[in-house]
Amino acid sequence: MTRETLQNDFINPYKPVVMKNFSKNWTARNKWTLDYFKKNHGDLMVPVYKEAFANTGTSYTSTENKMRFSEYLDLIATGPTQYRMFLFNIFKHAPELCHDFDYPDLFDRYLKKHPFMFFGGETSFVDVHYDLDLSHVILTQFHGKKRIILFAPECSDYLYRHPLTVSCNVDIGNPDFERYPRLKEVKGYICDLEHGDTLFIPTGYWHYVYYSTGGFSLAVRSRPENLSQRMLSALKIFNLTILDHGMSTLLGAQKWYGMKEQMAVKKANKL
Numbered sequence: 001m002t003r004e005t006l007q008n009d010f011i012n013p014y015k016p017v018v019m020k021n022f023s024k025n026w027t028a029r030n031k032w033t034l035d036y037f038k039k040n041h042g043d044l045m046v047p048v049y050k051e052a053f054a055n056t057g058t059s060y061t062s063t064e065n066k067m068r069f070s071e072y073l074d075l076i077a078t079g080p081t082q083y084r085m086f087l088f089n090i091f092k093h094a095p096e097l098c099h100d101f102d103y104p105d106l107f108d109r110y111l112k113k114h115p116f117m118f119f120g121g122e123t124s125f126v127d128v129h130y131d132l133d134l135s136h137v138i139l140t141q142f143h144g145k146k147r148i149i150l151f152a153p154e155c156s157d158y159l160y161r162h163p164l165t166v167s168c169n170v171d172i173g174n175p176d177f178e179r180y181p182r183l184k185e186v187k188g189y190i191c192d193l194e195h196g197d198t199l200f201i202p203t204g205y206w207h208y209v210y211y212s213t214g215g216f217s218l219a220v221r222s223r224p225e226n227l228s229q230r231m232l233s234a235l236k237i238f239n240l241t242i243l244d245h246g247m248s249t250l251l252g253a254q255k256w257y258g259m260k261e262q263m264a265v266k267k268a269n270k271l
């Protein structure tokens, strides 16, 4: 596929696509293994997260606790575990790893200070959400398999999005259609990423991630090209970090969560 085709058919119309050979020239493609990270960075203390935030009033970025990276890598290598590492910027500790991949000439506004890694154990998952800063995400899989379910931004009301947030209470892995009947009408994409596959997640796209096996990925991100998208992103960051947190403090987390849920249901009923 040429760069032009990729841009015209997928990037400009904001359509997700899996690319098989995107990372073929990266040193990381074969160098980055669980053993490599264990041997070279195993002593780092890393934050780990658990799966669900639905129904709990917590966010998908809530930290559970910390452990040694080598212990965590052993955990995901040996069997199912719900523990994940989310938005892990290993490059702050090991900047030399940035030389193992590159930023292909597809976007003008890569966020080069913020490449992130995601690790997860078999059966762990990330509840459905979209990225607050509205960046385009280029997610490359290493070691293992992961299933990603994607929905376009226009599906937000069908997914019962909570106002002022980038998330909702529906459980895409085990959907409750009685409680959320409009969810039946939503259509998305399912893709299974294997070692070396790269997924383009366009700005504002909802994604639910399920680790079919233990594994990890690298995400590089690009800010949206147009100014209105970038202003919307600033507004969303303000909504979530100031308004949503403020309401939660004022009313109590459970009460505010219940109110957001009611508003989401009301909106969906009107569709």
Ligand SMILES: O=C(O)CCC(=O)C(=O)O
Pocket: 118, 119, 120, 126, 131, 137, 139, 207, 209, 217, 219
């Ligand atoms: O792959 C993962 O664990 C999560 C990826 C994700 O949510 C993201 O890139 O925004």
